[in-house]
Amino acid sequence: MTDLALVNANVLTMDPARPRASAVAVTGGRIEALDAGASRAARVVDLRGATVLPGFHDAHNHMVGFGMSLSEVDISSPPIGSLDELYAAIARRAEATAPGDWVIGSGYDQNKLGAHPDRDALDRAAPGRRVWLRHTSGHMCVVNTPVLAALGVDAAAIEVPGGRVATADGRPTGLLEERAQLLVGSLVYPYPLAELANAIALASAQYLKEGITSCTEAGIGGGWVAHSPAELAAYAAARDSGRLGVRVELMTAGEVLHPLGAHPGDNLVAGLDLGIRTGFGDDWLRLGPVKIFADGSLVGRTAALHGAYDGSDGSGYLQADAAGLQAAIIAAHRSGWQVATHAIGDRAIDVVLDAYARALAEYPRRDPRHRIEHFAVVQPRQVARAAELGVIAVPQGRFATELGDGMLAAVGPARHGWLYRQRSLLEAGMVLPGSSDRPVVTGAPLLGIADMVNRRTASGAPFNPGEALTAEQALRAYTWGSAYASRQEHAKGSIAPGLLADLVVLSEDPAAVSPERIAGLTVLATIVGGQPRYDSGALDGLS
């Protein structure tokens, strides 16, 4: 007996051996057959020509951070049009917040506001409250005087390796960059696991509405991206209570790897207790790569470039000295981890490519699939070298619209052609996943796919348009490409008998409509493991 048959469908399988079908049969949570099985199915749903794709897989997102942000003040632009509007929004939340408690906002971008928020103005907007405002990049934040005072940096800055306490005339402004954010973390972390599990549940429900069936969480358990050292337990709790609706791969923050005391011949120089590493887990919750930060943010102008930022002397900085970063990458590689290194600027990318090359030469390993997250400012020679090393680059399509104007300004016209490459990566033979970096930008995959094709900024400027993809290429990235980056292409990312029945049903075929219409298509249903987990109600008899 077949559990479910979707018939009269436009099935885009992402399987080159059989790219199209008109029906899918599902049994036991897996794809049973294409174009067969409807006659013995317990449930038959007529899709009336709707399009079926493998469920979308966001290869780089921050699920806990997104879930938490849903209860924070939204200071992104839009809706916030100016610093005065930002201060007004903080003042409104402060009125509903007890003195001494936190007012937390997220998503501001100084490129759109003219400047970073200022500690003194925040003190006036939220008297007696602790204010913490996160930049949209996640790589910096602004705090007010009570927070600076609690940290002992209200009158004078301190040196923070891999970060900066910004000052004006010697006095801290409230802006904390990169690893200086760990100072605030010391006041708020760890969060209770129940709060994190709730955030995961909220995020999961949103993801299902958008057609996401899998995602990769880009760093838990340590460093400034973490919310608790026991963050994995929050995912387990969400799952145990039936509130984890999407499959999740968890990257482990590099900070939590440590020596294990294994036999010297084992090459196990850095790992988690018990020797747990990349690949541990099951179809719903598994450990992915170790996440290492090489540099910072392009719109925040902290990412490490070879040349200076346009119109300035600064060229950004690495989050640790190059030798230390490379040692951490090589130790993780040697210990069997897939490594995902955040590298934005061309200088940081060289440091990481050198580390991967040395790791592979000194400790050869078959098919390690090391990744570079973002891979934002990339010289032509670096594309060739990444391809040669088998590196998977993980750029974010949606950055074009939401951050593109700030990025174009940051690097200047001479380097526009190096920004957020896609097509040249495919042409070099690299695998391209699809991802959002949510909550840095809006995470709906159809928006990301539309941007991968359209490549325009919010102001309408072309965003390195020579790197635009076809809709087919973008869809393949958000499905098969992401599954490959997770080492799971044998289990998901395409529609073929035996694979997990993770499917999204769309109102129309994104590859058949004009590029401007892709973002407006409707997700009709999302099926994970054969179960409808989101149903728009438009399909008769699905659930």
Ligand SMILES: [Zn+2]
């Ligand atoms: Zn990220």
